[in-house]
Amino acid sequence: MGWSKRRLGEASELFVAFAASAGGPVLDVGAGYGAACLAALQAGATRVIANDLDERHLETLDARFEKKIGRFPREIEFEDGSLAAIHAANVLHFLTPRQLTGGLRKIERWLRPGGKLFVQAASPYQSVWGAFPEEYLRRVEAGSAFPGVMEKVSDYVTHRMRGEMPRSIHLLDDVILRREAEAAGLVVERAWLYRWCGLPRELHLDGRETVGLIARKIHSEAR
Numbered sequence: 001m002g003w004s005k006r007r008l009g010e011a012s013e014l015f016v017a018f019a020a021s022a023g024g025p026v027l028d029v030g031a032g033y034g035a036a037c038l039a040a041l042q043a044g045a046t047r048v049i050a051n052d053l054d055e056r057h058l059e060t061l062d063a064r065f066e067k068k069i070g071r072f073p074r075e076i077e078f079e080d081g082s083l084a085a086i087h088a089a090n091v092l093h094f095l096t097p098r099q100l101t102g103g104l105r106k107i108e109r110w111l112r113p114g115g116k117l118f119v120q121a122a123s124p125y126q127s128v129w130g131a132f133p134e135e136y137l138r139r140v141e142a143g144s145a146f147p148g149v150m151e152k153v154s155d156y157v158t159h160r161m162r163g164e165m166p167r168s169i170h171l172l173d174d175v176i177l178r179r180e181a182e183a184a185g186l187v188v189e190r191a192w193l194y195r196w197c198g199l200p201r202e203l204h205l206d207g208r209e210t211v212g213l214i215a216r217k218i219h220s221e222a223r
C-alpha cells in the first residue's frame with residue numbers, strides 16, 4: 001500500500017489550511033500514520049477523523065483523533081452532509097475504477113454544502129512506471145475511460161521495492177479525476193499535475209508525477 005512521508009504535498013497543505021477554519025469535522029481517508037491529521041489538528045481543526053483499512057497504521061494517533069477503521073468506500077459510512085472537508089492523499093490510486101466512482105459519490109453525499117474534497121494521487125508520469133506513460137497516451141488516444149489501470153504492476157516496474165507494491169494500481173491524472181468528481185456532482189475548483197516534495201528523487205520524471213484535485217459540494221438548490 002505504498003509508503004508514507006511526513007512532508008505534505010500541495011493538495012494536503014491546502015486541506016490543512018481549509019480544515020483549520022472549516023469549523024466542522026474533517027475526514028482523512030487512508031490516513032496512514034496521520035501526518036495530515038496531525039497538521040490539521042495543529043492548525044486548528046476541531047474534529048479530525050482518521051480512516052485507514054489497517055488499524056495498526058493509526059496507532060500513532062492519540063485520543064484527540066477519532067478513528068474509523070475500514071476499507072473506503074465499501075466499509076465506512078457517515079451521515080449525509082456531515083463533513084466539512086475530506087482529504088485523500090496517496091490512496092485513491094489503490095481503487096478500481098468502480099470503487100473510485102462509487103467512492104466519489106459517497107464523498108459528495110458526506111460533505112456538507114460548501115465542504116471540500118482534497119486529493120493527491122500518483123500520476124502515470126513517474127519514472128518508476130517504466131514504459132507505462134507511452135502506453136497511457138496510447139490508451140487515452142484510443143478513448144479508454146480509465147487509461148491508468150495497470151493490471152500487473154510487475155509488467156512495468158523493475159524498481160527494487162517492487163515486491164512491496166500492490167499487484168495492480170490505478171494511476172490518475174487531472175482529466176480523469178476532474179471528470180469523475182464532476183460526475184459525482186462536485187464542482188471542481190482545481191485539478192493539476194505537480195511534483196510532491198515528498199516524492200523520492202528516483203521516481204522523478206518531468207514534474208507531473210502527482211495529481212491534485214480540489215472540489216466543492218454545492219448547495220442542492222444551486223444544481
Ligand SMILES: C[S@@+](CC[C@H](N)C(=O)[O-])C[C@H]1O[C@@H](n2cnc3c(N)ncnc32)[C@H](O)[C@@H]1O
Nearest residue numbers: 001002003004030031032052053071072089090
Ligand atoms: C501510501 S499510504 C498514504 C498515507 C497518507 N495518506 C500519506 O499520504 O502519507 C496509503 C494508506 O492508505 C491505506 N489504504 C489503502 N487503501 C485503502 C482503502 N481502500 N481504504 C482505506 N485505507 C486504505 C493504507 O493502509 C495506507 O495506510
